[in-house]
Amino acid sequence: MATITYVEHGGIAHVVEVENGLTVMEGARDNNLPGIDADCGGACACSTCHVYVDAAWVEKLPGKDDMEEDMLDFAYEPDPARSRLTCQIKVSDAIDGLVVHLPEKQI
Template identity: 80%
Template sequence: MARITYIEHGGKEHVVDVPTGLTVMEGARDNNIPGIEADCGGACACSTCHVYVDADWVEKLPARDAMEEDMLDFAYEPDPVRSRLTCQIKVTDALDGLRVQMPEKQI
């Protein structure tokens, strides 16, 4: 289990415990976190679960694969370093304390 902080664009924080094995997107969906739409249900076929990972966590996450890189091209204002698709981040105990911020909108 990992405690993850989801930060809405306006700054409101949602701190939730997400079970190991789920994705960061599933943690948001299961806890009704606004700002992560996940239209494709986690298939990495859209960019509506885009977030900006807190700078302290960028190097601690597994690298983006080519499919995620391609889908981030469709995200709203992607950051070349901090942008990730939450459907591609598997929750492990090592992610305890992860902080992610939603963009102004999902497209």
């Protein structure tokens, strides 16, 4: 299990425990956190689970694959270095303490 901190655009932080094997998106959805819509249910077919990974974590996460890169083109104000789709980040002990910042809106 990993502790993930989801920081809303307005600064409110939600610290939740997420089971290993789930995705960061599923952790938000299962805890009814605002700001991650996950319209496609985690199929990497939309960009509504977009977040900005905290700078301290960017290099610690596995890289983006081509599909995620393509979908990020549709996200609201993507940041080439920090933007990720939470449906593509698997939870494990290795990401315990991860901090993600939600954009102003999802599109």
